[in-house]
Amino acid sequence: MPDQKIEDIQWFHQLTLKDGRVTPGQVDIARHEHLYLFDRLELKGKSLLDIGCWDGYFSFMAEQRGARRVLSLDDPDFRWGGLDGYNFLHRHFESQAEWRKGSIYDLPDERFDIVLCYGVLYHLADPLAAMINSFQAALDEVVFEGLIYDDPQPTLFLLAPRELDGDPTNFYTMSTGYVEKVAAMCGFELVDRQMRHYAATALRRSLRKPQPRTDRAAMRFRRVAEQTPAYEASCFSVAPKGLLKGRSR
Numbered sequence: 001m002p003d004q005k006i007e008d009i010q011w012f013h014q015l016t017l018k019d020g021r022v023t024p025g026q027v028d029i030a031r032h033e034h035l036y037l038f039d040r041l042e043l044k045g046k047s048l049l050d051i052g053c054w055d056g057y058f059s060f061m062a063e064q065r066g067a068r069r070v071l072s073l074d075d076p077d078f079r080w081g082g083l084d085g086y087n088f089l090h091r092h093f094e095s096q097a098e099w100r101k102g103s104i105y106d107l108p109d110e111r112f113d114i115v116l117c118y119g120v121l122y123h124l125a126d127p128l129a130a131m132i133n134s135f136q137a138a139l140d141e142v143v144f145e146g147l148i149y150d151d152p153q154p155t156l157f158l159l160a161p162r163e164l165d166g167d168p169t170n171f172y173t174m175s176t177g178y179v180e181k182v183a184a185m186c187g188f189e190l191v192d193r194q195m196r197h198y199a200a201t202a203l204r205r206s207l208r209k210p211q212p213r214t215d216r217a218a219m220r221f222r223r224v225a226e227q228t229p230a231y232e233a234s235c236f237s238v239a240p241k242g243l244l245k246g247r248s249r
């Protein structure tokens with residue numbers, strides 16, 4: 001099949017192609033990998049699950065940096081843009097990564113050395129179930145990135161539909177304390193974190209109030225125990241029936 005032109009694709013990720021062209025996406029991750037702690041991951045020989053992969057920047061880079069198995073999970077129905085970008089890059093890089101349609105609420109039975117969950121949690125009405133699933137899918141490490149504010153109290157911050165960037169898929173932002181508490185219940189400890197909105201000096205940082213609507217962070221966890229939080233299964237949610245008829249955009 002002849003390649004689609006890159007200008008005909010709705011891109012989310014900017015990514016440099018083999019001939020030096022750059023896909024015209026919204027986010028330039030290559031220059032900001034440190035904000036995802038992605039540049040610090042040891043990928044050689046590892047298996048990796050990329051939850052909510054979109055155009056697949058992290059999947060393809062992980063493969064190119066030595067990951068032996070990459071599963072890219074997403075569902076284009078969750079967002080705009082379709083699958084053309086991912087498919088284009090998969091052909092372009094002659095990738096062996098596997099794309100699978102799926103949700104963080106129903107992950108494959110397989111477990112992976114590393115699980116990436118970048119930019120996904122704040123799109124979910126049930127971030128607790130999603131985080132527990134992510135931890136359970138990981139043999140060794142999980143890295144979350146998203147709207148996470150720096151506060152040791154384990155809190156969620158509820159957003160009204162379209163309150164943030166006019167986007168009706170934003171639900172909760174969460175505190176670093178929340179992410180750490182769920183991690184501890186799942187047998188994981190924090191090994192690294194990167195706050196995006198840190199002030200330059202220690203004094204300014206100590207005076208700065210967390211901004212739950214805008215602060216972003218990446219948090220990297222390592223498994224220290226095999227553990228499942230002992231909540232009752234019946235307490236976890238399903239979507240309200242009235243929302244199932246159609247998407248609002």
Ligand SMILES: C[S@@+](CC[C@H](N)C(=O)[O-])C[C@H]1O[C@@H](n2cnc3c(N)ncnc32)[C@H](O)[C@@H]1O
Nearest residue numbers: 051052053054075078079103104118119120123
């Ligand atoms: C803001 S984008 C982040 C894309 C990419 N991970 C990144 O960081 O650049 C959110 C992604 O999460 C995906 N997503 C939304 N709900 C999801 C769900 N329930 N399960 C898995 N992925 C989901 C969307 O399809 C989209 O690709």
